[in-house]
Amino acid sequence: MRTNKQDTPQTTPRRSDEPIWWSLFSAGGVCVAMLVPAIALLVLLGIPLGLVSAEQLNYQRLQALVFHPLGLGVVLGAMVLPLFHAMHRIHHGLHDLKLAHGRLAKWLCYGSAVLLSSLALWLWLTVSMASG
Amino acid sequence: MPTLEMRLQRYRPEQDSAPHWQDFRVEYDDSTSVLDALEQIKAEQDSSLSYRWSCRMAICGSCGIMVNGVPKLGCKTFLRDYPKGLQLAPLGNFPVEKDLIVDMSRFLEHLTAIKPYLIAEAAPQGQPHRQTPAQLARYKQFSNCINCGLCYAACPQFGLKPDFLGPAAIALAHRYNLDSRDSGKAERMAQLNSDNGVWGCTFVGYCSTVCPKGVDPAAAVNQGKIASTLDGVIQWFKPAKEPRNKEQSK
Amino acid sequence: MSRKPYQPPMPASWWLKHPAYRFYMLREATVVPLLFFVASLLYGLYALGQGEASWLHYLAWLQQPWVIALNSLALVASLFHAWTFFALFPQVMPLRFGSRTLPAWLMVSAQWAGVLLVILALWWLLGGVDAHQ
Numbered sequence: 217m218r219t220n221k222q223d224t225p226q227t228t229p230r231r232s233d234e235p236i237w238w239s240l241f242s243a244g245g246v247c248v249a250m251l252v253p254a255i256a257l258l259v260l261l262g263i264p265l266g267l268v269s270a271e272q273l274n275y276q277r278l279q280a281l282v283f284h285p286l287g288l289g290v291v292l293g294a295m296v297l298p299l300f301h302a303m304h305r306i307h308h309g310l311h312d313l314k315l316a317h318g319r320l321a322k323w324l325c326y327g328s329a330v331l332l333s334s335l336a337l338w339l340w341l342t343v344s345m346a347s348g
Numbered sequence: 349m350p351t352l353e354m355r356l357q358r359y360r361p362e363q364d365s366a367p368h369w370q371d372f373r374v375e376y377d378d379s380t381s382v383l384d385a386l387e388q389i390k391a392e393q394d395s396s397l398s399y400r401w402s403c404r405m406a407i408c409g410s411c412g413i414m415v416n417g418v419p420k421l422g423c424k425t426f427l428r429d430y431p432k433g434l435q436l437a438p439l440g441n442f443p444v445e446k447d448l449i450v451d452m453s454r455f456l457e458h459l460t461a462i463k464p465y466l467i468a469e470a471a472p473q474g475q476p477h478r479q480t481p482a483q484l485a486r487y488k489q490f491s492n493c494i495n496c497g498l499c500y501a502a503c504p505q506f507g508l509k510p511d512f513l514g515p516a517a518i519a520l521a522h523r524y525n526l527d528s529r530d531s532g533k534a535e536r537m538a539q540l541n542s543d544n545g546v547w548g549c550t551f552v553g554y555c556s557t558v559c560p561k562g563v564d565p566a567a568a569v570n571q572g573k574i575a576s577t578l579d580g581v582i583q584w585f586k587p588a589k590e591p592r593n594k595e596q597s598k
Numbered sequence: 599m600s601r602k603p604y605q606p607p608m609p610a611s612w613w614l615k616h617p618a619y620r621f622y623m624l625r626e627a628t629v630v631p632l633l634f635f636v637a638s639l640l641y642g643l644y645a646l647g648q649g650e651a652s653w654l655h656y657l658a659w660l661q662q663p664w665v666i667a668l669n670s671l672a673l674v675a676s677l678f679h680a681w682t683f684f685a686l687f688p689q690v691m692p693l694r695f696g697s698r699t700l701p702a703w704l705m706v707s708a709q710w711a712g713v714l715l716v717i718l719a720l721w722w723l724l725g726g727v728d729a730h731q
Contacts, residue, residue, distance in 0.1 A: 229542035235577040238547070249680035249709070252635060254717040256673040258724060260638055263657065264666045270657060272724045275650040281723060282646055291643070295636050302629035302636070308550050309626050311508065314610040336640055343647040361602035417616060443603035451603050485697035504619060507608045550626075551686065554618040567689040574690065 237304050237326060244301025247293040255294055283344045291340045296333040303329040349375040353433035354385060356397070359444050367444060369435075370394075376427040382436065383411050383422035386448075399448040406560055409496030412439045413448055419498035419558045440501035441510075455497050458513045462521035462539050467532025483528040490523035490568050492561040499555035499565050505548050512548035513539060515555035515565035522568040525575065537579050546572040625682045628675040635672035638665070684709040 262268035281287060307325035311317040351373050359367040372393055374385045383401055390397045402408040404423045411422035414437040416430070427434070442450035471477050499515035500506050506514045513521075521540055525533045540546050549569045556566040613619040638660070645656035659665060687709065688702035 228538045229544065231538075231541045231580065231583075232543045232545070232547040232576075234543065234547035235573075235580045238573060239577060245679070245683050248632060248676055249683045250712055250716055252632070252676035253673060253680065253713055254720045255639070256635060256669055256676060257717060258720050259642075260635070260660055260669040261666065261673060262724075264661055268721075268724055268726065272726070273657060275646075275653045277725065278646055278653065282643065295639050295643075298632055298636055302632050305626045305629045309623075312504065312550070312613065312623070312626070314508070332636070332640070336643060339640070339643045339647055359604055361604070364604075367604060440606070441608075443605045445601070445603055482697040486694070502618075504608075504612055507612065550622075552619070552622045553686075554616075554622070557618060564689065567692075570686070570690040571692075 237300070237307075240297065240300035241304035244297035244299070244304075247297045248301055251290075251294050252298065279347075283340070283347055285344075287344070288340065291336050295336040299329045299332050299336075300326075349377060351375050352385075352427050352430070354389070355433070355435045356389070356448070357435075357437040358397075358447050359438075360396075361446055367437075374427075378426070378428050380427045381423050382413065382415060382420070382425045382427065382434070385427055386422065386436075397448075398446045407494060409494035412496045412498050412501065414438065414440055414501065419501035421496060421498070421560045424560055439497055441503065441507040442497070442500065450497075452497055454510055455495075455500050455514060455516070458517040459495065459520065462513065462517050462536050463532060464517070464520040464524060466524065466527065466530050467535065468529050469531070477529040479528055486528075487523045487526035490519050490526070490563055490565075493520055493523075493563050493565075494561055496560065498558045498560060502552075502554040502558040504552060504554075505550060509544070509548060511544045513545055515549075515569060516563075518546055518549075518572055519563055519565035519568035522572050522575075525572075537576065540572055541576050541579060546570075546576050549573075625679065628679040631668065631672040631675040632679075634668045635676070638669060638672075680709075680713060 257265070258268055259273065262273065263270055282290065303325040307322060310321050310325075354372045354374055355369050356372060357367050358364075358370045372389050374380075374388050376385060381404075383404060386397065386399050386401075390399075399411070399413070399422070401411040401422065403410070406421050406424045409421075413420060413422045414435075415422075415425055416435050417437075419439060436448060438444045438448045438450045439452075442452055442454070445451045468477065493516055495516060497516065499519075503512075503515055506512050518540065521536045524530045525536060546569050549566075551566060551570055553566045556564045559565060613623045641659070642656055645652045660669070684706045685702075688700070688705045693700040693705070
């Protein structure tokens, strides 16, 4: 056996918790690439660009689409995961720009992603529960 | 013979507190490499100039240098491609020892830490280890690394945090982890799983652009992120057997 | 002989030095307009929960010039992000069949086809077919 502890004097480094944040970041990255163009194009900019009419974005239709059980997928794919995606890049960006690194920046970044995600889920759940 | 303006970064640790620039003019033709030009300067103009080189054929990895701010091998870079002249500086992100020579010991320490060699039981009765072409194809690309360190000069994360294991070391760890003959993955994962392992990378991707051997370390590092994530998930679900790292942790 | 290595500084402006670094920073910066996109959706979700009057108010808000400008930026940023992200996919998760790898261009094109499909699906969900008959 050539493996022993004598030839590795350095201690075993601590396992990073980054797999959690990176997985959320990556899933968010896929969602941003796949869903955001469609929603930005047709919903947020649909009327100004003349791609959809105000009638197409009427209250009843949107209410039915968004608060449908499958609408949870939209909340997760277009809001929750993109939030984790964004805050992950901002966290690393702060390190890149030498503005901040360490515990506080990390808590603030992922904490705000958790907070805003909870807000989105809460907004969705309260209406879905009431109407469902 | 045409001549070209060359600006070299000089640093003489005995006299200087910081590097300074010195201009030279060299003769060149279509076949003159940056390394040839340095030899010409040392032989004919300033014998005090220091630089590192060995094989002159892009295999030893000794003559890494910044050419107009871009990490290059001096032997593989030609003056004909820089008609406006060029600036040579020591490889970025490393401490400068003298003139164009850097201290690469940090990179070499990282390289040692990930055990870049085959960890395998001997094949039975002196038989060779057999490997199919498909098994070879999994890691072959990553085995072309010559340890020149250009990717470290290209990596801002290594510049920001020198403890980051860095592109080449992680690419080589990945290369041996992918090798069907190797059984040392468990020993390498502890390093890769840490904040200074694969997780120090933000996929800038410039390491792969500058690699003179087409290794694509950025791909290796980011494939390593998936491997590290899976390793974490498996560790999570595995019943705690022996407290293996108890005396080592922290 | 004593050594005196010179450690070159790494200023916070390092990323301005090379096009590759500027490109990287631009890619990372796509999340800033993305945050405005998410805020727009949060506001929309809130308005939709409040009732029809509030939703109509939201649709009017979407048509203010500064909101259009920021959402257009978010759209462009998401497309730029997609372009960079799709290119990374074959590098991070190469699909292998034996000793061959699926060509990168095929994986990238398939992802763009996905984007197009989502746009068409959403257009259909919003009654695009009926509205244009």
